[in-house]
Amino acid sequence: MEIFENVPKIRYEGAESKNPLAFKFYDADRVVLGKKMSEHLPFAMAWWHNLCAEGTDMFGRGTANKSFGAKPGTMEHAKAKVDAGFEFMQKLGVKYFCFHDVDLVPEADDIKETNKRLDEISDYILEKMKNTDIKCLWGTANMFSNPRFMNGAGSTNSADVYCFAAAQIKKALDITVKLGGKGYVFWGGREGYETLLNTDVAFEQDNIARLMHMAVDYGRSIGFKGDFYIEPKPKEPMKHQYDFDASTAIGFLRKYGLEKDFKMNIEANHATLAGHTFEHELRISAINGMLGSIDANQGDYLLGWDTDEFPFDVYSATMCMYEVLKAGGLTGGFNFDAKCRRPSNTHEDMFEAYILGMDTFALGLINAAKIIEDGRIDDFKKNRYSSFESGIGKDIVDGKATLEALAAYADKLGAPKNPESGKQERLEAVVNQILFGAK
C-alpha cells in the first residue's frame, strides 16, 4: 500500500524545471571530478526527524501527522514508519538511513521488552532492505530523553543509570551490526554539566571514556568493522557539553586512547553554535584524519539554538564540499539531521525539504569542483607559504632549525618586511566569479 500517494518518484528535471517535486541540480548519475554525484553524496534519512517528529515545541503540540495510518505507540505504528521510510527513501533515491533505538520502537518500561521490540522491528527492516539497495549509515542510542538520564549517561552520578546506558549501547550496537550499519554515533546529549558546584568533571570524563572503551570492545567482538563517531556540540541541552567542538572531542579521544576507533560526525548547526563555521569543523577533523560523517543541516544566525533546518545556504554547502573533496570524501555520508519548519506540516513538505537539501549539496559539489578545477584559490594558498620552501624556512620545516640559529638569522635581518597581503577580498571575488560567472 502506497503511503505518499500524491508524491511520484522524484526525478532530475534540470535547473529550468518549475516542478517542486523534481530535482533541479541533483542528478545522481552526473559525473563530477570522475565520480557520480550519488557516490560523492551518500545521503541519509534521519529516522527521528522525518518519521517521528511532529513539530512539537515548548509552546505547542505537533502540527504534522506522522501516524502513517497506524496508532502511535504501537508496534503497528513502528512498522508503518518503516513502510513510510522505505517508500520515502525509494522515491527520493536516498540510499541510507540513521536511527536512535527509540526512534524505531516505542520504549517500554522494562528494557527487556524494548529489546524484544527492537529485535522484531529490525527483522522487519532487514526484510525491507533485502528488496532495495537501501542501507544503514549509522545507529545510536538515545541516552538523553528519558528522565533517568537527567544527569547524563556516561557522565551520570548513578552507577545504575550508567549500566542502563551500557545496556542501551549494547543493544543499539547489536541492531546496527544486524542492519549492516557503517557507523555508530555517540552524541553527548546530556554529557556535560550546569554548575561546577555539583560536578566532578574529571571523574565524569573518565567514566565516559570507560563506557566508550567498553563499546569499542563489544562492537569489535560482534564483528562491527565500521567507525565509531563522536558528534560534537557545544551546548544544548547542557550549558557545558564535554564534546564542545571537533578540537575538544579529538583531544578527549587522544587522551583516552580512543583515536583509532573513532572519527567525527560533524553537524553544521553544531559548528555554528560553537562559534565556528561548518567548514572549520570539517577542516579540523580532516587534518587529524578524523573526518568521518556529516549531519547535513543548518542553523539560523539570528537564533542561538539548534534549529536543525534543511540546508539552503549554497555558500556553506560549497565550502563543505570543498573540504570533503580535499579530504578525499567521507567514510560515512550526509545525514539530513533536519526537520521541516513547524508550519510546513504536510507529507509533501517532507519531500520538498529533502529535495532542497539534496539540490543544495549538489550545487555545493558542482561549485567546489569548479573552485578546485579553477585552481586560483589552491595556488594562492600554496604560494602564501612559499617562504618555507627554501632557505631558513625549509630548515624549519625539515626540523633542522634551533631557536639560537633562528635568532641569529633574525639578528642579521634587522627589521624584517611585513608579509604580503592576505588578499581575502580578491579570493572572495574569485569564488563569486566561479559560482556566478560564465560557465
Ligand code: XLS
Ligand atoms: C542533537 C543531535 C542528535 C544526534 C544523534 O542535537 O544532532 O540528533 O545527531 O543523537
Ligand code: CA
Ligand atoms: Ca545530529
Ligand code: CA
Ligand atoms: Ca542538531
